[in-house]
Amino acid sequence: MAGTMTIKLVFSGGLELLFGNERNQSVLIPPFVPSDNSTHSSPDTPSTGETKAADLEYLIYHLRDHVLKERPELFMENGTIRPGILVLINNTDWELEGEGSYQLCNNDEIVFISTLHGG
Amino acid sequence: MSSCGNPAAEEHALMPRRLKFGKSKDCVRCRLKPGNIVIRHAVYCKECFTPIVDMKFRKALEPSVNARAGTSKRPKLKASGNLCLGFSGGLGSSILLDIVHNTYFSSRPPLDDSGNPRGGINHPRNASVWPSCIVCYVETCGAFAGMQDMTEDIRSVVERYPSFDFVPLRIEDAFDGSWWTNVSGSNSTPQVCLELSKEGLITDGLHVASNVIGLTPVEAMRTYLSSLPTQTAISSALQNLTRVLILHTAHSRGSSHLLFGSSLTSLSISLLSSISQGGGYAIREELQEEWAPVAASGPKPSNVLRVIRPLRDVTAKECAVYAWWNSISVIGRDKQRRAILGIAALTKKLTYSSDFVVGLEKDYPSTVSTIARTCEKLEPKDAPSGQCRLCKRPMQSAIQEWKGRISIRSYSDNKLSADLAHIPSPCRGNLDTSTPSQVPPLLSLTDFLCYSCHTTLTSRSSRGVKQSAPVISSAAPLPIWVANRDLHEDGLMGDGARRKISEEEMLDNVAEFLIDN
Numbered sequence: 001m002a003g004t005m006t007i008k009l010v011f012s013g014g015l016e017l018l019f020g021n022e023r024n025q026s027v028l029i030p031p032f033v034p035s036d037n038s039t040h041s042s043p044d045t046p047s048t049g050e051t052k053a054a055d056l057e058y059l060i061y062h063l064r065d066h067v068l069k070e071r072p073e074l075f076m077e078n079g080t081i082r083p084g085i086l087v088l089i090n091n092t093d094w095e096l097e098g099e100g101s102y103q104l105c106n107n108d109e110i111v112f113i114s115t116l117h118g119g
Numbered sequence: 120m121s122s123c124g125n126p127a128a129e130e131h132a133l134m135p136r137r138l139k140f141g142k143s144k145d146c147v148r149c150r151l152k153p154g155n156i157v158i159r160h161a162v163y164c165k166e167c168f169t170p171i172v173d174m175k176f177r178k179a180l181e182p183s184v185n186a187r188a189g190t191s192k193r194p195k196l197k198a199s200g201n202l203c204l205g206f207s208g209g210l211g212s213s214i215l216l217d218i219v220h221n222t223y224f225s226s227r228p229p230l231d232d233s234g235n236p237r238g239g240i241n242h243p244r245n246a247s248v249w250p251s252c253i254v255c256y257v258e259t260c261g262a263f264a265g266m267q268d269m270t271e272d273i274r275s276v277v278e279r280y281p282s283f284d285f286v287p288l289r290i291e292d293a294f295d296g297s298w299w300t301n302v303s304g305s306n307s308t309p310q311v312c313l314e315l316s317k318e319g320l321i322t323d324g325l326h327v328a329s330n331v332i333g334l335t336p337v338e339a340m341r342t343y344l345s346s347l348p349t350q351t352a353i354s355s356a357l358q359n360l361t362r363v364l365i366l367h368t369a370h371s372r373g374s375s376h377l378l379f380g381s382s383l384t385s386l387s388i389s390l391l392s393s394i395s396q397g398g399g400y401a402i403r404e405e406l407q408e409e410w411a412p413v414a415a416s417g418p419k420p421s422n423v424l425r426v427i428r429p430l431r432d433v434t435a436k437e438c439a440v441y442a443w444w445n446s447i448s449v450i451g452r453d454k455q456r457r458a459i460l461g462i463a464a465l466t467k468k469l470t471y472s473s474d475f476v477v478g479l480e481k482d483y484p485s486t487v488s489t490i491a492r493t494c495e496k497l498e499p500k501d502a503p504s505g506q507c508r509l510c511k512r513p514m515q516s517a518i519q520e521w522k523g524r525i526s527i528r529s530y531s532d533n534k535l536s537a538d539l540a541h542i543p544s545p546c547r548g549n550l551d552t553s554t555p556s557q558v559p560p561l562l563s564l565t566d567f568l569c570y571s572c573h574t575t576l577t578s579r580s581s582r583g584v585k586q587s588a589p590v591i592s593s594a595a596p597l598p599i600w601v602a603n604r605d606l607h608e609d610g611l612m613g614d615g616a617r618r619k620i621s622e623e624e625m626l627d628n629v630a631e632f633l634i635d636n
């Protein structure tokens with residue numbers, strides 16, 4: 001799997017319940033992915049059609065389609081992360097890194113924290 | 120780039136996405152390091168972020184610590200009683216435990232170069248503001264089948280803070296006479312119930328039906344919840360039961376302050392939810408209140424409990440980041456567990472309000488604080504007429520008169536009879552067109568409930584009557600504190616009605632106490 005990137009994932013704040021109760025996981029993402037965020041092709045096979053550099057927006061689709069175990073509506077909404085879920089890219093707010101358009105790098109750590117479990 | 124959403128615009132017209140922070144990505148506080156987090160358009164680095172949250176916490180709490188405000192601008196903090204923390208296992212209350220411990224209960228104060236306590240003698244960590252601290256947790260698994268008891272998990276979290284004493288409660292304690300005896304000192308308080316209609320719902324009349332009915336606390340609680348008319352009512356009832364349980368427990372243990380870990384986000388959600396269910400009169404109490412139980416007899420209790428939400432200026436995002444960067448583990452609240460388990464109906468009230476507020480926080484974060492600040496400015500026009508027997512919050516006067524003015528109570532009114540002509544004959548049988556009796560109505564519990572509690576007990580869903588499990592008895596048990604004050608004295612029990620006695624009868628009753636002229 002030459003060229004694939006290892007992305008480390010951490011789920012917290014109850015979000016791990018949606019991902020098989022596994023807090024720490026990792027996924028392999030190809031360097032270039034379909035522009036329409038289609039996740040049907042595997043990291044091994046090159047995707048046809050328009051492509052883009054793998055970004056956080058694609059990662060979210062990939063997680064929904066291949067890693068999430070249940071209740072996708074609690075993770076994703078209107079093509080992006082559901083409001084109330086905080087995303088940190090290497091310990092930095094994704095709002096400072098361009099949100100979904102942040103281009104993934106090898107060994108990036110992406111943390112998803114749900115803030116919906118109140119006081 | 121993103122579309123402006125205007126359907127009349129050109130298909131490919133894009134506008135630059137508005138930045139969620141200022142021009143610079145550097146920390147606005149130290150201006151040295153690159154920022155790590157954006158909070159309401161301001162960028163902070165990781166090192167500057169934690170002290171800011173700590174400062175917001177202390178700013179919200181410390182003005183209310185001393186019993187009297189005094190004249191000093193920076194008075195020595197000294198509370199009149201001990202501290203109670205309401206802990207749910209959620210994000211806010213987990214952070215609350217950590218901040219309170221680190222600020223007021225950590226054992227070894229750091230010293231400066233001269234060997235004196237750093238920060239001076241008035242710094243919170245150097246003075247014992249509260250002599251002790253208890254942490255109250257209310258387990259609600261008894262209300263729902265299939266829910267796991269989290270008490271021991273919660274206990275393990277609290278045990279990480281050796282200065283705190285753990286006080287576990289159960290939601291069914293609200294129907295347990297032995298718990299009530301412990302907190303109130305009352306030897307015997309009857310278990311009272313409300314009459315149910317033939318549909319198994321609490322009647323509008325809210326008449327107290329009977330005394331002890333032989334149910335266990337869990338059975339009584341489940342019967343009470345299953346008699347409520349809507350899922351929203353069940354959620355409200357659980358919140359009220361939890362809050363009153365903790366209020367009484369804190370008060371009975373000599374606490375002067377009770378803290379809840381509601382963040383700005385969850386507070387805004389609860390304010391909107393409360394108002395939507397008729398709780399507007401007690402909106403100030405939702406933010407902060409001074410509470411004392413209304414005594415059945417004897418002198419009024421001298422210790423007043425100050426209920427404070429010191430995280431009320433900290434958004435949920437700030438709480439999440441604070442917990443992550445300070446390695447505070449969060450077990451999670453029962454609402455989220457219910458959501459994951461698919462008990463969706465019980466989170467509906469949470470869903471509508473929280474979706475709105477959480478969405479606001481994402482795109483317009485300053486608006487969330489506007490909700491809380493606007494509610495802070497609201498004040499009822501008139502003084503309360505007492506304390507609601509069910510939720511223990513201030514109760515406005517003349518609720519029933521107001522409801523009578525704005526609602527149709529009977530179809531016997533001549534003006535309405537013409538309206539009945541359009542209703543098909545088979546359907547008219549359900550309408551009560553009889554003339555109401557001229558006999559004064561029985562005094563009911565309605566007169567001792569706030570508008571919100573009355574709505575909780577009697578509102579009907581527009582989707583029809585809730586299909587509930589078969590009710591065990593024909594009466595709905597009420598929480599044990601409802602019968603605290605003498606129900607006979609209030610005319611709710613006995614013959615069920617007060618009657619006006621003549622002057623001669625009144626004179627006969629007091630004749631032996633009169634002093635002859």
